[in-house]
Amino acid sequence: METELEQIENVKKISAGRHTIYQGDCCEGLKMIQDNSVHLIVTSPPYNIGIDYGSYKDTLSFEQYTTFAEAWLKECFRILVNGGRICVNVPFTTIFGPDAPYNLYYNIMRKVGFKSRELIVWVKKRKCDRQFLRRKPYFGTASSFNPCIQYCSEAILVMCKNTFNLNGFNSDLTEQEFLKWNYSGEHK
Numbered sequence: 219m220e221t222e223l224e225q226i227e228n229v230k231k232i233s234a235g236r237h238t239i240y241q242g243d244c245c246e247g248l249k250m251i252q253d254n255s256v257h258l259i260v261t262s263p264p265y266n267i268g269i270d271y272g273s274y275k276d277t278l279s280f281e282q283y284t285t286f287a288e289a290w291l292k293e294c295f296r297i298l299v300n301g302g303r304i305c306v307n308v309p310f311t312t313i314f315g316p317d318a319p320y321n322l323y324y325n326i327m328r329k330v331g332f333k334s335r336e337l338i339v340w341v342k343k344r345k346c347d348r349q350f351l352r353r354k355p356y357f358g359t360a361s362s363f364n365p366c367i368q369y370c371s372e373a374i375l376v377m378c379k380n381t382f383n384l385n386g387f388n389s390d391l392t393e394q395e396f397l398k399w400n401y402s403g404e405h406k
Contacts, residue, residue, distance in 0.1 A: 243273070245286075248293035256297045257384065262307035263287065265319065287323065291330045301384035304332065306375045307340065320373045332377035341371045 229242035240247055244261075266283045269276045278286065294304055306327070308319040328334065391399075 244290050244293075248290060248297060251293075251297045253296055254299050257299055257302050257387070259294050259298065259302075259304040260307075261294075261305070263290070263323075265309055284322065284326070288326050288330065291323075291326055291332075295330050295332060295379055298379040299384065299387075300380045301382065301387070302379050303335065304375075304377050304379075305338075306377075307372055308375065309372050320375075323375055327375065327377050332379060333382065335376040335378050335382065338374035338376060339371050340374055 229240055229247065232239040232241065264271060264274060264276050266276055266278055298304065304327075306323055308323050310320055324334070389396075
């Protein structure tokens with residue numbers, strides 16, 4: 219697997235102990251990974267708002283973007299083990315209008331076969347200051363004819379493959395460690 223991934227153009231390899239991160243074109247790289255071999259995927263796909271990524275066109279039509287999203291999500295489903303998790307960071311709004319990315323990804327992930335686990339709301343700023351609220355929306359211009367409030371948060375969709383439990387996985391975390399590191403704001 220490593221040699222095949224390293225042969226893909228523009229792939230950056232980052233190793234830390236027994237873990238390796240490959241940074242590159244997911245559509246090419248995912249095809250090189252064995253079925254049922256990954257426990258966790260964390261990703262923030264392109265938002266399709268015109269960001270210059272170099273080789274990726276971030277201004278696809280809605281149909282093209284949907285096809286792209288479904289293709290890489292099918293590959294993610296294929297490589298995850300049963301019970302494996304995928305965490306997809308998406309905005310609540312983009313050029314396709316309010317709620318499009320969140321709803322789009324939720325629906326595609328369910329269609330591909332993922333089971334919905336939870337939604338994490340990533341609060342990017344503690345307070346939305348006035349300057350932040352007056353920014354231009356992605357899909358128009360800031361004016362009284364096109365009022366828009368920019369979200370101070372993004373969604374992280376957490377889903378799993380086939381079952382909520384990781385089959386055959388033995389954790390080395392104690393219950394006490396898990397509770398300490400799994401702070402959700404409900405306990406201290």
